[in-house]
Amino acid sequence: xxxxxxxxxxxxxxxxxxxxxxxxxxxxxxxxxxxxxxxxxxxxxxxxxxxxxxxxxxxxxxxxxxxxxxxxxxxxxxxxxxxxxxxxxxxxxxxxxxxxxxxxxxxxxxxxxxxxxxxxxxxxxxxxxxxxxxxxxxxxxxxxxxxxxxxxxxxxxxxxxxxxxxxxxxxxxxxxxxxxxxxxxxxxxxxxxxxxxxxxxxxxxxxxxxxxxxxxxxxxxxxxxxxxxxxxxxxxxxxxxxxxxxxxxxxxxxxxxxxxxxxxxxxxxxxxxxxxxxxxxxxxxxxxxxxxxxxxxxxxxxxxxxxxxxxxxxxxxxxxxxxxxxxxxxxxxxxxxxxxxxxxxxxxxxxxxxxxxxxxxxxxxxxxxxxxxxxxxxxxxxxxxxxxxxxxxxxxxxxxxxxxxxxxxxxxxxxxxxxxxxxxxxxxxxxxxxxxxxxxxxxxxxxxx
Numbered sequence: 001x002x003x004x005x006x007x008x009x010x011x012x013x014x015x016x017x018x019x020x021x022x023x024x025x026x027x028x029x030x031x032x033x034x035x036x037x038x039x040x041x042x043x044x045x046x047x048x049x050x051x052x053x054x055x056x057x058x059x060x061x062x063x064x065x066x067x068x069x070x071x072x073x074x075x076x077x078x079x080x081x082x083x084x085x086x087x088x089x090x091x092x093x094x095x096x097x098x099x100x101x102x103x104x105x106x107x108x109x110x111x112x113x114x115x116x117x118x119x120x121x122x123x124x125x126x127x128x129x130x131x132x133x134x135x136x137x138x139x140x141x142x143x144x145x146x147x148x149x150x151x152x153x154x155x156x157x158x159x160x161x162x163x164x165x166x167x168x169x170x171x172x173x174x175x176x177x178x179x180x181x182x183x184x185x186x187x188x189x190x191x192x193x194x195x196x197x198x199x200x201x202x203x204x205x206x207x208x209x210x211x212x213x214x215x216x217x218x219x220x221x222x223x224x225x226x227x228x229x230x231x232x233x234x235x236x237x238x239x240x241x242x243x244x245x246x247x248x249x250x251x252x253x254x255x256x257x258x259x260x261x262x263x264x265x266x267x268x269x270x271x272x273x274x275x276x277x278x279x280x281x282x283x284x285x286x287x288x289x290x291x292x293x294x295x296x297x298x299x300x301x302x303x304x305x306x307x308x309x310x311x312x313x314x315x316x317x318x319x320x321x322x323x324x325x326x327x328x329x330x331x332x333x334x335x336x337x338x339x340x341x342x343x344x345x346x347x348x349x350x351x352x353x354x355x356x357x358x359x360x361x362x363x364x365x366x367x368x369x370x371x372x373x374x375x376x377x378x379x380x381x382x383x384x385x386x387x388x389x390x391x392x393x394x395x396x397x398x399x400x401x402x403x404x405x406x407x408x409x410x411x412x413x414x415x416x417x418x419x420x421x422x423x424x425x426x427x428x429x430x431x432x433x434x435x436x437x438x439x440x441x442x443x444x445x446x447x448x449x
Contacts, residue, residue, distance in 0.1 A: 001025070001044060002127075004175070004192060005036060009293035009325055010060050011181035013192070015129060017119060018046050022098025026050040027072075028117060028129050029177050030063035032240065033324050035247040037063075038070070048072045049097055054131025054177060055114040056080060056236050058144050058229040059184060061330050065239045066247075077113035078106055084239040089115065105164050107133045109157025110140030110184070112149075116165065118172075126169070128196070131177040133157065134165055136189035139205045143222055144229060154215040162209065170197025183223040224378040227396045228300035228329060235330050251311060251323040254336035259310050260348050262335040267308040270299065271426075272318055278422050279438070281342035283312065284351040288426040290419065291318055296325030298423060301396045307331060314339035355425045356437045360446040363387075363412060363439050371410040374398075376424040377443070381416060387446060395420045402431040414439040414446070 001018035016037055018025035025046040027037050041048050051064040052075045064074045065084055074086040075095070089095070091106035103118040110132040117129040132140035139161060142153035173193050180190040187204075200206060208214035254262070263269055269286035278290050287302065289295050291313070303309075309331060311319050319337035326334060342352045358366065367373060373390040375382060382392045393401050395415070405411065411433055413421040418441060425438045439446065 001046070003040060005031075006179065006192070007031060007060070007293075007328065008181075009295070009297045010328065011179045011188070012060055013175070013177055013179060015175060016040060017100060017102075018044065019098030019100040022100075023047060024049045024097040024100065026052055026097055026100070026102070027063075027067060028052045029054055029057070029131065030067055032061040032063045032066060032243075032328055033248045034063040034066045037067070038247070050075055050095075052102075052117060053077075053080070053086075054116065054129065054133075055111040056082075056233055058233050059178075059182065059226070060328050061232060061240050062236045066242055069242045069244065075104075077104075077108075077115035080113040082237060082239065088113075107131075107160035107164055109133055109142055109153050109160045111145065112153070112156075114140075114160075118168070125171055125173055127173045127175055128165065128168060129175050129177075130165065132184045133160055134174060134199060134203075135176040135178060135185050136174070136191045136194045136199075137203055138185040138188040139203070139218060140185050141183075141222055142218065144225065144233070150219065151215065154218050155211060157218065158208075158211050158214040161206065166196065166200055166206070168196045170195060170200065172196045174199060183226060186221045186223050224380065224394065224396075226301050228305075231305055231330065240330065241332065248324055248327060250320040251316075251334055252336035253316065253319075254310065254338045256338060256340050256344055256348060258336070259312075259338035259340065260350075262308065262310050263350075265308070267310045267335055268303060269310045269312055270295070270322070272311055272313040272315075272322055279355045279357050281352050281354050282426075283340075283342070283345045284353045285430045286312060286426065287430065288355070288422055290422070291322065293325075295322045296327075296329045296331075298395075298420075299326055299331060300329040302399055302423065302427060303331065304399070305330075306333065308333040308335065310335050311337035312340060313337055353429060355422060355429070357440040358412065358437045359440055360449040363414070363446065364449075366410065366412060366437075369410075371412050371437075372405060373412045373414060373439075374405075374424065374428075375414050375443075376420050377415050381443075385443075385447075387414070387443075390414070395424055398424055398427050402427060405433075407431070407433045408435065410435040410437070412437045412439055415442045417442045417444055 015028040051067040089104040143150040271286040272291040376395040413424040415421040
């Protein structure tokens with residue numbers, strides 16, 4: 001049995017493998033809400049006996065400890081030094097789970113403890129699960145542990161790729177830990193898997209066989225680093241709180257009084273509005289994150305660690321999915337969801353407002369009148385081109401810098417297409433800015449005017 005699970009919002013892949021004869025299963029790089037693996041194992045009458053961590057993850061909360069709580073052992077790479085029981089394998093060590101035999105390769109570079117896992121079965125093409133060392137069309141970033149280690153890790157990444165992974169046969173399938181959209185590497189392809197031979201021929205980073213040229217290339221094209229990555233590293237090393245046998249239970253419904261009480265006590269309201277309703281009337285102090293696959297991802301960028309959350313939506317299914325996404329990035333304190341329209345918040349004594357949309361043409365006029373334009377895109381996007389007189393504050397830095405500007409002066413927010421800038425506008429309004437507008441269509445619209 002072989003099953004891939006892909007979280008679109010975090011672009012993260014995990015895998016369930018099993019021995020058909022012994023009915024033993026392992027999960028590689030499990031996400032925290034492990035019920036999907038447990039259900040699949042139960043349906044196939046399998047026992048999950050191991051959770052294998054290719055490395056200590058920075059972009060999501062691991063489910064290894066969750067699976068450990070129901071009897072699975074945790075397997076990690078050498079030197080992982082997790083703060084909960086785990087078996088650290090050695091390079092080229094083999095472990096059999098019935099007829100499923102896995103060979104572990106120590107492939108440092110993205111992290112020092114990183115391992116890749118080779119699965120071979122008689123009569124079938126071999127697979128290698130490469131975690132964040134080798135992606136489709138890309139390689140892992142070596143900088144997440146800081147500048148003091150990144151050059152050494154970049155060199156080790158070269159050695160892991162050219163001396164270990166590329167020593168495998170060309171027809172070995174490559175199954176990575178992430179797909180397109182992940183910030184664990186630059187330029188990751190969208191295909192779910194590749195082969196060693198294809199990557200050898202087409203992966204642009206693997207054209208740099210010279211170690212120094214490879215290091216310079218990989219360090220010269222690093223993606224931005226979300227502010228929550230360091231927290232995820234710490235949580236996964238220490239082990240997140242265990243949800244228990246009940247697993248993920250969804251999000252409770254709140255009445256308005258309970259939601260009001262939670263907000264007065266410091267909970268942050270997240271309005272799970274539709275894209276076409278994001279600029280309608282909403283609770284002024286709510287963060288507007290249009291519902292979709294990236295609710296948890298963007299919450300990770302902008303919410304403080306340990307945030308208490310109230311979700312605003314009339315849809316229990318939408319609340320449940322958002323709660324699951326938030327759990328994956330370490331936000332456990334979700335009081336519940338409330339189906340309260342703007343009028344209900346106004347009656348409860350809260351301010352209600354809307355985010356005014358302006359066109360790119362209107363932006364040009366307002367710049368002449370002195371509006372402050374905040375560009376909340378990444379450094380890479382900013383450096384590729386921006387509006388004259390704009391101020392660059394990436395979305396991940398905005399909460400930290402929210403008091404840097406005049407809260408009574410007119411402010412406009414802009415990003416590439418409009419999603420991040422709406423969130424940015426709601427962050428400003430939550431902080432007390434009284435004259436905020438958003439540039440509809442973002443830089444795409446601006447370049448087309």
